[in-house]
Amino acid sequence: MKSLRTNALKEAQTRVSPEVKAPSAKISEFFGSNVFDKKKMKDFLSKEVYEKLISAIDQGELINQDDANQIATAMKHWAMSKGVTHYTHWFQPLTGSTAEKHDSFFEPTIDGPVEKFAGSALVQQEPDASSFPNGGIRNTFEARGYTAWDPSSPAFIMESKAGKTLCIPTVFVAYTGEALDYKAPLLKALNALDKAAVDVCQYFDKGIDKVTASLGIEQEYFLVDLALFNARPDLALTGRTLFGHMSAKGQQLDDHYFGSIPERVFTFMVDFENEAFKLGIPLKTRHNEVAPLQFECAPLYEEINLAIDHNQLLMDLMEKVARRHNFKVLLHEKPYAGINGSGKHNNWSLITNTGKNLLAPGKTPKNNLMFLAFFVNTIKAVHEHADLLRASIASVSNDHRLGANEAPPAIISIFLGQQLNEVLDEIEHSRISKKIKEDNALWLGIPKIPQILLDNTDRNRTSPFAFTGNKFELRAVGSSANSSAPMTVLNSIMADQLVKFKVEVDKLIKKGEKKDIALLTIIKKYIKESKDIRFEGNGYSQDWEDEAAKRGLANIKTTPLALDAYISEKSTELFERANIFTKRELHARHDILLESYYKKLQIEARVMGEVANTMIIPACIAYQNTLLENAKSIKELGLSKEALVAPLAIINKLSDHLSIVKTTIDEMLEARKVANTIEDSREKAIAYDEKVKSHFDTIRYNVDKLEQIVDDSVWPLPKFRELLFLK
Numbered sequence: 001m002k003s004l005r006t007n008a009l010k011e012a013q014t015r016v017s018p019e020v021k022a023p024s025a026k027i028s029e030f031f032g033s034n035v036f037d038k039k040k041m042k043d044f045l046s047k048e049v050y051e052k053l054i055s056a057i058d059q060g061e062l063i064n065q066d067d068a069n070q071i072a073t074a075m076k077h078w079a080m081s082k083g084v085t086h087y088t089h090w091f092q093p094l095t096g097s098t099a100e101k102h103d104s105f106f107e108p109t110i111d112g113p114v115e116k117f118a119g120s121a122l123v124q125q126e127p128d129a130s131s132f133p134n135g136g137i138r139n140t141f142e143a144r145g146y147t148a149w150d151p152s153s154p155a156f157i158m159e160s161k162a163g164k165t166l167c168i169p170t171v172f173v174a175y176t177g178e179a180l181d182y183k184a185p186l187l188k189a190l191n192a193l194d195k196a197a198v199d200v201c202q203y204f205d206k207g208i209d210k211v212t213a214s215l216g217i218e219q220e221y222f223l224v225d226l227a228l229f230n231a232r233p234d235l236a237l238t239g240r241t242l243f244g245h246m247s248a249k250g251q252q253l254d255d256h257y258f259g260s261i262p263e264r265v266f267t268f269m270v271d272f273e274n275e276a277f278k279l280g281i282p283l284k285t286r287h288n289e290v291a292p293l294q295f296e297c298a299p300l301y302e303e304i305n306l307a308i309d310h311n312q313l314l315m316d317l318m319e320k321v322a323r324r325h326n327f328k329v330l331l332h333e334k335p336y337a338g339i340n341g342s343g344k345h346n347n348w349s350l351i352t353n354t355g356k357n358l359l360a361p362g363k364t365p366k367n368n369l370m371f372l373a374f375f376v377n378t379i380k381a382v383h384e385h386a387d388l389l390r391a392s393i394a395s396v397s398n399d400h401r402l403g404a405n406e407a408p409p410a411i412i413s414i415f416l417g418q419q420l421n422e423v424l425d426e427i428e429h430s431r432i433s434k435k436i437k438e439d440n441a442l443w444l445g446i447p448k449i450p451q452i453l454l455d456n457t458d459r460n461r462t463s464p465f466a467f468t469g470n471k472f473e474l475r476a477v478g479s480s481a482n483s484s485a486p487m488t489v490l491n492s493i494m495a496d497q498l499v500k501f502k503v504e505v506d507k508l509i510k511k512g513e514k515k516d517i518a519l520l521t522i523i524k525k526y527i528k529e530s531k532d533i534r535f536e537g538n539g540y541s542q543d544w545e546d547e548a549a550k551r552g553l554a555n556i557k558t559t560p561l562a563l564d565a566y567i568s569e570k571s572t573e574l575f576e577r578a579n580i581f582t583k584r585e586l587h588a589r590h591d592i593l594l595e596s597y598y599k600k601l602q603i604e605a606r607v608m609g610e611v612a613n614t615m616i617i618p619a620c621i622a623y624q625n626t627l628l629e630n631a632k633s634i635k636e637l638g639l640s641k642e643a644l645v646a647p648l649a650i651i652n653k654l655s656d657h658l659s660i661v662k663t664t665i666d667e668m669l670e671a672r673k674v675a676n677t678i679e680d681s682r683e684k685a686i687a688y689d690e691k692v693k694s695h696f697d698t699i700r701y702n703v704d705k706l707e708q709i710v711d712d713s714v715w716p717l718p719k720f721r722e723l724l725f726l727k
Contacts, residue, residue, distance in 0.1 A: 007231075022274050034279050057152045085163055086103060124147065212350070214349045220342035223329060240397070243707070244723075280310070282302065343476070348471060380501075380529065393486050401478060408464035558689050566589060598684050620657075654706065671687075
């Protein structure tokens with residue numbers, strides 16, 4: 001009987017890609033065709049209701065019941081004209097994925113069946129809240145929770161072969177009103193940032209009355225043939241290979257990076273891009289990444305709430321389309337040991353209603369002062385709350401990636417580049433004159449705030465938070481993460497910092513200081529106070545770890561300890577000040593994240609034990625028995641002792657490694673039993689990290705040694721060379 005691996009290899013090598021046709025030769029002709037965007041709103045709504053909806057989107061105005069009914073009817077007519085039969089509230093619970101519960105438009109009435117969609121169904125629904133992670137906010141017997149429509153993210157149609165569904169982006173809250181999702185806190189953080197940023201902008205431009213956070217998300221991922229994926233229980237159940245010796249060829253030749261995209265992969269890319277374009281996702285870039293069969297796609301920048309919705313939708317879409325091509329998309333941060341993992345770089349900036357990027361340097365010193373105000377406050381915010389930013393990107397999967405050769409370290413630092421460092425150093429060490437020239441542009445004490453070029457920095461791939469010309473790039477976010485978590489933190493700490501900045505500047509102005517002098521005085525103060533977070537060198541080096549420790553920067557390498565920042569007194573006060581999280585919500589999230597951490601390690605431990613005991617060890621023993629029979633035959637034939645050296649040496653090596661594997665698995669099982677008796681989530685997570693996970697490397701090392709010894713024809717799992725190079 002052929003092994004699962006053999007069948008999978010045969011299947012993977014005989015794939016034929018499905019035919020892919022775009023709806024039109026021009027992307028612009030079908031882009032957003034499945035989105036209820038502003039153009040379609042205008043077509044299907046009265047002018048009055050359309051203007052109210054736009055006001056709700058742009059300004060957060062409330063929508064009354066009558067208007068909601070009209071909007072729901074318009075949505076229904078548009079959706080049904082596209083062949084839609086069902087609708088759903090699409091939300092992002094704390095599972096890390098998206099969720100939906102479908103209802104049909106169809107309703108029986110006395111006069112016969114009709115299609116109905118009321119405003120009440122658009123605005124609010126009631127899914128079961130008890131079955132989603134809630135951190136103790138809801139009891140098991142208290143099932144009620146609510147999804148509430150987010151007008152700022154347009155409804156869209158998801159297509160499948162069997163039918164079409166109208167998806168309405170929503171927040172998800174408990175019966176008590178507490179947030180049970182990623183979107184609700186993000187919207188609150190964006191609102192706080194808008195208000196705080198506008199207040200600071202008023203120093204420079206009275207015409208600015210709204211500031212929007214902008215985000216561009218680069219999405220890295222791996223592809224693997226579906227048959228090979230299904231032949232690896234570890235990949236199927238944990239998202240990563242728990243075993244596997246590195247292929248002789250990996251990424252060391254750098255020949256995959258930006259190389260010609262394999263034909264089968266290219267066909268998949270075109271297919272999922274076409275689907276993404278129909279959903280209004282503005283994908284711009286596709287390319288090979290560094291590791292074999294690793295790729296990246298990136299959209300244009302969008303308003304941050306929409307950008308994150310689109311990224312969540314994109315990940316789901318990639319998974320669905322991949323199956324049509326007999327691929328599996330791997331979004332795990334580190335699916336293969338020994339080669340690059342995957343991230344989700346978050347490129348963040350601030351845009352005013354007048355079209356100005358607040359993180360883009362201006363052409364004049366006066367404009368540069370506005371830039372410097374927001375630039376330095378960002379640095380100050382990250383310096384003050386580096387631990388919270390580290391917590392926001394913490395996960396069991398990202399722990400494998402942070403600090404490896406393709407990812408920034410767990411130490412949060414900021415890279416600025418030579419020119420900007422020099423500008424900040426000049427301001428820090430210069431005397432601020434009280435005299436200002438009439439043009440209000442130059443300070444005598446600081447002879448120049450120079451023109452700062454747009455491309456003023458090189459790129460530092462080792463930096464967790466780097467300035468890249470007109471934006472900051474948070475490189476530490478993991479590829480499978482919901483970007484709402486780090487973006488909620490980043491926008492919250494920025495809002496809080498800008499509020500503090502305005503208070504300090506206003507105090508100086510009230511004391512009679514000129515506005516520009518007051519602004520520059522506080523900027524100079526912040527430059528000094530936040531200097532330790534700035535680092536221009538190699539974040540991978542031991543020298544940096546040593547230097548960071550001297551500076552007092554934290555280096556928290558594991559999730560259970562990193563998550564403590566969420567419930568610190570400092571963080572609680574920050575979030576409560578801005579009405580983003582209550583203390584109860586923070587503790588709930590802390591508990592949910594810890595529970596997710598130890599449960600994922602629990603699954604990995606179980607899979608590791610099961611695969612080793614039922615697949616690896618039996619295959620090794622079978623091969624060992626073959627060698628024993630061979631040795632017995634050699635002895636019976638009376639051949640020389642030298643003829644026995646090779647088989648006996650291999651038998652002994654097999655025995656040594658098998659013994660270690662079996663012993664360590666038993667030790668891991670006992671450690672897991674002990675950890676499972678712990679009730680406190682934090683202590684349980686730490687126990688799994690320190691007492692259970694600590695056995696993984698030993699087991700893997702010895703299994704990988706066995707893979708190098710055992711006859712290739714009897715090894716049960718697809719090997720790295722097959723997973724990574726069969727295209």
